[in-house]
Amino acid sequence: MIVTIDGVAASGKSSVSGGVARALGVPYVSSGLLYRAATGLGLEAAVDLHDAPALLSHLQSHPLRLEPLAAGNRVWQGGRELTGELHSTRVDRGVSVVAALPEVRAWVDAQLRALPSPFVAEGRDMGTNVFPRAGAKFYLTASPHIRAVRRAQERPEDVPAIEAALVRRDELDRVQSAPAPDAVVIDTGPLTLDGVIQTILAQLPAQLTSA
Numbered sequence: 662m663i664v665t666i667d668g669v670a671a672s673g674k675s676s677v678s679g680g681v682a683r684a685l686g687v688p689y690v691s692s693g694l695l696y697r698a699a700t701g702l703g704l705e706a707a708v709d710l711h712d713a714p715a716l717l718s719h720l721q722s723h724p725l726r727l728e729p730l731a732a733g734n735r736v737w738q739g740g741r742e743l744t745g746e747l748h749s750t751r752v753d754r755g756v757s758v759v760a761a762l763p764e765v766r767a768w769v770d771a772q773l774r775a776l777p778s779p780f781v782a783e784g785r786d787m788g789t790n791v792f793p794r795a796g797a798k799f800y801l802t803a804s805p806h807i808r809a810v811r812r813a814q815e816r817p818e819d820v821p822a823i824e825a826a827l828v829r830r831d832e833l834d835r836v837q838s839a840p841a842p843d844a845v846v847i848d849t850g851p852l853t854l855d856g857v858i859q860t861i862l863a864q865l866p867a868q869l870t871s872a
């Protein structure tokens with residue numbers, strides 16, 4: 662059983678996926694964390710983030726491992742945990758360039774498809790490209806301002822700067838961010854985090870919640 666939760670930046674995907682996954686007793690899988698880890702490694706090694714062959718060769722010689730826990734995803738490069746450094750403004754700025762490289766997308770997709778189900782998968786193209794046959798699909802939205810106010814609790818910049826960066830990243834991510842035609846779209850703006858989680862749980866087919 663796979664449930665996909667896609668959506669724009671800071672729409673609530675990780676927090677909601679964690680809540681839904683915990684309620685179902687399964688892990689959730691953060692695809693964005695793999696794109697962030699690829700970006701973090703590239704920045705650390707001073708690889709040109711537009712240079713797909715150089716980045717891919719660096720990723721192949723420094724393999725990453727995603728640990729998809731319900732309590733929060735972690736990512737490792739060998740015995741070194743990278744998770745804590747990846748939700749920075751620096752990685753936010755570079756990640757959409759890396760995510761636009763078809764070679765990197767194929768590298769991420771292969772890792773995700775190799776994970777044992779059941780799980781909740783969150784990102785941009787989980788319901789369209791990576792798991793088109795998922796048992797249930799959701800797509801989260803909220804206005805840029807609401808998302809910026811939420812993200813301001815997690816970044817040092819002020820709300821207008823965060824909002825501008827989110828709008829820019831939405832635009833750079835637009836190609837891979839179209840909702841699946843069969844996804845339920847949820848505007849999380851007027852809802853609490855728990856409200857979004859309950860809305861999703863209420864719409865899951867019975868065979869998924871009892872699986």
Ligand SMILES: Nc1ncnc2c1ncn2[C@@H]1O[C@H](COP(=O)(O)OP(=O)(O)O)[C@@H](O)[C@H]1O
Pocket residue numbers: 668669670671672673674675676677811812814815849850852853854855857
């Ligand atoms: N419905 C909601 N109401 C209020 N705050 C929320 C809601 N959903 C998420 N948040 C908060 O917004 C921030 C961004 O959520 P996050 O799950 O990281 O989004 P994403 O994974 O889409 O980037 C977090 O601080 C989270 O706690």
Ligand SMILES: Nc1ccn([C@@H]2O[C@H](COP(=O)(O)OP(=O)(O)O)[C@@H](O)[C@H]2O)c(=O)n1
Pocket residue numbers: 669670671672674675692693694696697756757758760783784785786787830834837
């Ligand atoms: N399935 C996915 C997930 C993330 N991404 C890329 O990875 C970046 C970081 O994703 P994320 O989900 O960690 O970011 P937030 O939405 O949490 O800010 C996005 O801005 C996209 O560029 C993607 O292209 N496809």
